[in-house]
Amino acid sequence: MGNKLGLTIALGVGLFFTSCQTNQVEQVITVDEIQQIIVSLNNVDLVDLSDRSNILIDVRTPEEYAEGHVPGAINLNVKDDNFSKNVAELDSTKNYYIYCRSGVRAKSAEAIMLENNLKSVHTFQDGMLTYKGQIEK
Template identity: 40%
Template sequence: MKTLHTFFTLLLLASGLMACNAQSTTGFTNISEKEFAEKAQAENTIILDVRTPQEVAEGRIAGASLFIDINDSQFAEKMQALDKSKTYLVYCRSGARSSKASSWMAENGFSQVYNLKGGILGWSGTIEK
């Protein structure tokens, strides 16, 4: 009987952890390249590149229409001017800066924020110059 109780306790714990993985406690969701490409097709979706202007000049994910350097001294002001009702797909070079930007967005009232795991380095789709 104790073994059965332990089994169900572990099963419940595992289910809870899996549910937490879908939407992190950070308020945004890390998504794969495939999910990113699928979500990019939806209406009211904006692809946000948070890399430096020099990085953007080297190439960007096709469809990226908004470029706000996370290191810009006016980053917060520029972000506050965005429409919070839109869905944002955020990326950078490797996923670290975009994760930071996504977290900032979630903390500041943006509800539909998705971060590209691996950034543009992990992107195998079209790159525009």
């Protein structure tokens, strides 16, 4: 009887750890997949924004953001004097996806974010100029 109980517990623990490992593997995005996504802001739908570890940031001015932005994006104006301070307060365990009007300001923002020890920062190579997706105001 004791051997059956021990075997049942061992089997249950093994299944638990196996299922946890499977879930972790499914959530990994490769570097190549990220590179394919960030080629164009039109690929933004490939970023799972329902996953709270993925954050979409629009680094344009508040006025530009109000005129229309990608749904789910938060606004952190790279030209704001407090941008570096605001970036320093971001969670370093998150994945940040950045865009602007054409890609230039996003590159500047990326450099500042990396200087502030954010490890997972991805910049869309283009921006709102070529974006054909949904816009939120």
